[in-house]
Amino acid sequence: MTVRIGMIGPGGMGQAHLDRIRTVIAGAEITGVSDIAPDNVRTVCEKYGVRGFDSSAELIASPDVDAVMICSYGPAHEADVIACIEAGKPVFCEKPLTPDAAGSLRIMEAEQKAGRRLVTVGFMRRFDRSYSEMKAILDSGEVGETLVIHNRHRNPGVPERYTWDMAINDTGIHEIDTMRWLTGEEIVRVRVDKPKKTTRRFEHLQDPLILIMETTSGIWMDDEIFVNNQHSYDIQCEAVAELGTIRLSDQHAVERTGVLGRHNVLTMDHNQRFGGAFVTEVQQWISAVACGEHTGSTSWDGYAAACVCDAGVRALESDTWVPVEMIDKPDFYA
Known part of the structure; x- marks a missing residue:
């Protein structure tokens, strides 16, 4: 068919x-x-x-x-x-x-x-090979309980129409869903920390920012969201567990060595990195x-991510922990 x-x-x-x-x-x-x-x-x-x-x-x-x-x-x-x-x-x-x-x-x-x-x-x-391998290791239990997960989501730049809240509900939503899937837990509260702003941004943006999330069992996750880093599309993830640490490998296929030194080509957008x-x-x-x-x-995954995004946008405004408000998961999506 x-x-x-x-x-x-x-x-x-x-x-x-x-x-x-x-x-x-x-x-x-x-x-x-x-x-x-x-x-x-x-x-x-x-x-x-x-x-x-x-x-x-x-x-x-x-x-x-x-x-x-x-x-x-x-x-x-x-x-x-x-x-x-x-x-x-x-x-x-x-x-x-x-x-x-x-x-x-x-x-x-x-x-x-x-x-x-x-x-x-x-x-x-969820379909990326490196994330899937990381999840398989964590699910196997061989490194014990997951304790902390560090994420980095960096873009070379964004257009002026990129609004202040999109750092959470358009960019950070990727890590929000991935962290739910990777840990098998819901996110229960979030906070947004605001470091020094890059001068290479539009005035209406807080860039970079750090989204902090906590799951039902207490796993602590951070996500550095930096959408004007000027050089590459750079996605990183490191899971810290009781008996080991798992992180995504370097995101390039070829490394060159020559008179100009050792270097590799950086990915510039999501289609290159996640093709x-x-x-x-x-x-x-x-x-x-x-x-x-x-x-x-x-649809439940879309809803759950949206609930966390809603809380994240409120946290961006309030500078405090904000609880994630969700209905109980319907049996239909069990």
């Missing part, structure tokens, strides 16, 4: 997925796109030879669309995800599922009413859709 996919919001991320589906991913084809920008729809249709829809509603309802990928702006996700659920079509939604927990809660309610898991959230780090994870993630989703199954992150 070839899964016919409709894509909503084929911007940079959407077109990267489209390229993967056309070149290295099996079992699917993009049959149509929609976007709030008509010019972008025309450009994508001409580039890829796909059909353009006048609206996301028209795309979701089309008999030529079996499943939907949503790569649009976060605030637009909720209505389209719920429309996919009501149409009975599997939907892959890039993070965040919604910008706040209330929207994700409404999506969960719609999905439970439908009686079937249809929503997969695009948390690609393999994106392929694995989308391939698994497509294979699951073809079999009528669900794989990957659920």
Whole structure:
């Protein structure tokens, strides 16, 4: 079976997925796109030879669309995800599922009413080989209990439209989900520390900042979020356990030695660093859709991450610990 996919919001991320589906991913084809920008729809249709829809509603309802990928702006996700659920079509939604927990809660309610898991959230780090190996070691118990986890999320730069809260709900959300998945625990409270600001930032930003998180068993996690480091896309993680320490290996494939010394090429964006994870993630989703199954992150994962983000944004304003407020996990997502 070839899964016919409709894509909503084929911007940079959407077109990267489209390229993967056309070149290295099996079992699917993009049959149509929609976007709030008509010019972008025309450009994508001409580039890829796909059909353009006048609206996301028209795309979701089309008999030529079996499943939907949503790569649009976060605030637009909720209505389209719920429309996919009501149409009975599997939907892959890039993070965040919604910008706040209330929207994700409404999506969960719609999905439970439908009686079937249809929503997969695009948390690609769960499919990264190095993170997966780290999780396997921690889950095995060979290094004892996990005590502390250090994270670093550094970008070379961000555009001026990057707002002050996006450090938490657009950048830090990756570590928030990864830490929930890595430890198998929920995050119960958060704090934001504010070090000296870089001069290489827009005035409205606190950059860098340190997001501190604590889990149900007391694991302490920090996340340095630095989005204007000027040199590379640099992702680091180190788990400190009772009997050992596990960290991600250096993030380059080739090291050169010569008259200029020893050096390596740095990754500059998420597609370079997590290209393999994106392929694995989308391939698994497509294979699951073809079999009528669900794989990957659920609406609950999107909701839980949003709850932590909500608390993190409040902590950014209040300079104190903020509790994470969540409902009990429904049996539907157990």
